[in-house]
Amino acid sequence: MTMLEMLRQYISGYVALTGEDFAVLADKLIVREFERRQLLVRVGEVEQYLSFVVKGLARMYFYKGKTEMITNIAKEGELIAASASFLSGKPSYYYVETLEPCTLLSISRANLEQAYEESPRIEKLGRLVTTYFVLQKEEWELECMRLDTRERFLRFIGNNPELLTRVPQKYLASYLNMKPETFSRLKNHIKKRPFAGRP
Amino acid sequence: MSHNAAIYQAALEKLHQYLQVYAPFTKNDFRQMEPFLEIREFDKKVKVIHEGEVERYLNVVGLGLARKYLPVRNKEITIQLASEGHMIHSELSFHYRVPSRAVVETIEPTVFFSISYDSLEQLYEQIPGIERLGRLMITDLFIKSDTRYFNQLRKSTRERFLEYVRNHPDMVQRVPQKYLASFLNIKPETFSRLKHLTKGKGVNVKG
Numbered sequence: 001m002t003m004l005e006m007l008r009q010y011i012s013g014y015v016a017l018t019g020e021d022f023a024v025l026a027d028k029l030i031v032r033e034f035e036r037r038q039l040l041v042r043v044g045e046v047e048q049y050l051s052f053v054v055k056g057l058a059r060m061y062f063y064k065g066k067t068e069m070i071t072n073i074a075k076e077g078e079l080i081a082a083s084a085s086f087l088s089g090k091p092s093y094y095y096v097e098t099l100e101p102c103t104l105l106s107i108s109r110a111n112l113e114q115a116y117e118e119s120p121r122i123e124k125l126g127r128l129v130t131t132y133f134v135l136q137k138e139e140w141e142l143e144c145m146r147l148d149t150r151e152r153f154l155r156f157i158g159n160n161p162e163l164l165t166r167v168p169q170k171y172l173a174s175y176l177n178m179k180p181e182t183f184s185r186l187k188n189h190i191k192k193r194p195f196a197g198r199p
Numbered sequence: 200m201s202h203n204a205a206i207y208q209a210a211l212e213k214l215h216q217y218l219q220v221y222a223p224f225t226k227n228d229f230r231q232m233e234p235f236l237e238i239r240e241f242d243k244k245v246k247v248i249h250e251g252e253v254e255r256y257l258n259v260v261g262l263g264l265a266r267k268y269l270p271v272r273n274k275e276i277t278i279q280l281a282s283e284g285h286m287i288h289s290e291l292s293f294h295y296r297v298p299s300r301a302v303v304e305t306i307e308p309t310v311f312f313s314i315s316y317d318s319l320e321q322l323y324e325q326i327p328g329i330e331r332l333g334r335l336m337i338t339d340l341f342i343k344s345d346t347r348y349f350n351q352l353r354k355s356t357r358e359r360f361l362e363y364v365r366n367h368p369d370m371v372q373r374v375p376q377k378y379l380a381s382f383l384n385i386k387p388e389t390f391s392r393l394k395h396l397t398k399g400k401g402v403n404v405k406g
Contacts, residue, residue, distance in 0.1 A: 062352075062353060064353055083341070084342050087341065088342045093345075093349045094349075116331070120327045123330045126334050130334060130338050131294060134290055134337060134340055134344060135290055137341070141278070142269065146271060
């Protein structure tokens with residue numbers, strides 16, 4: 001599948017774009033390539049791009065004292081950006097960094113605004129993607145409050161089994177807001193009883 | 200025009216003003232929206248949506264004050280406070296059509312401008328210009344929720360308190376202390392102590 005086909009498939013989950021609509025969007029995209037461990041956005045900078053991950057893995061995080069707190073990990077077929085900064089045009093609270101070499105399809109804020117002007121369906125896409133951001137955030141907060149450590153671990157691994165091998169364990173632990181030791185213990189538990197986590 | 204009709208008209212005027220903040224749109228656009236809206240009135244301390252119900256409405260507060268909370272292990276965690284002009288609903292339930300895990304409850308007697316899920320879909324179909332308004336309202340909601348989320352994780356109790364008091368002096372007057380404390384994730388005792396600090400010193404919150 002080409003990059004644009006991947007993006008088109010992703011978009012079709014939200015809205016049916018005509019070939020013409022999609023061309024409006026495709027014209028405004030740029031391809032960006034990064035090595036692993038490159039910062040895409042620093043705290044205090046304004047996020048310039050909304051990016052679709054074609055290949056690779058990236059994370060969003062901030063420092064609480066000296067501890068890195070990871071709030072998002074994005075893989076192929078997902079969006080990555082300091083999204084609140086991108087949407088508000090205000091400085092980012094977060095760092096965004098690649099964890100693996102990444103290929104991104106990115107759109108700048110000005111180009112996205114232009115696409116909204118040119119196509120009401122793309123504006124609809126914008127509304128639905130932003131709605132999804134809100135829902136995703138709400139769901140994440142809800143889970144952090146409602147589920148215990150073990151439940152959060154099982155749910156995450158159930159939804160993202162491949163990240164267990166791709167993402168350094170300490171990052172996953174940080175993302176799930178648990179101690180690395182706890183993460184390690186839960187992981188070993190799963191290895192011994194592979195079906196323990198299935199509902 | 201009857202008394203009620205006059206109040207209704209005044210309320211709609213107000214809603215038009217609130218929505219203008221997000222995206223300029225004409226009186227004519229707004230007239231087209233009217234048939235899709237419902238005005239709902241509630242007394243104070245009324246649960247507008249209970250845990251386990253599917254959220255039918257997206258609401259904008261016309262008058263009054265409401266909060267959204269999560270019942271978690273016999274505690275209520277307040278996650279949103281909404282005054283005039285703000286949107287409040289159980290989002291996950293509304294959009295995914297699943298039972299709500301959150302409760303929306305009025306704090307003061309409240310008037311909502313409400314739109315049902317089906318009406319909202321129809322509205323987007325029939326008036327394409329509304330897409331922009333919808334997008335900008337949801338964007339605003341996301342930015343606010345992200346800021347709150349970040350503040351909870353990153354800022355100290357004192358910073359969270361002072362920043363909120365500085366930015367929302369009116370809410371400090373209107374919202375019962377225990378809800379504000381829960382919203383800011385501050386223990387009620389700590390909240391009282393911090394509130395005390397700001398009294399009589401000309402509110403030293405510039406830091």
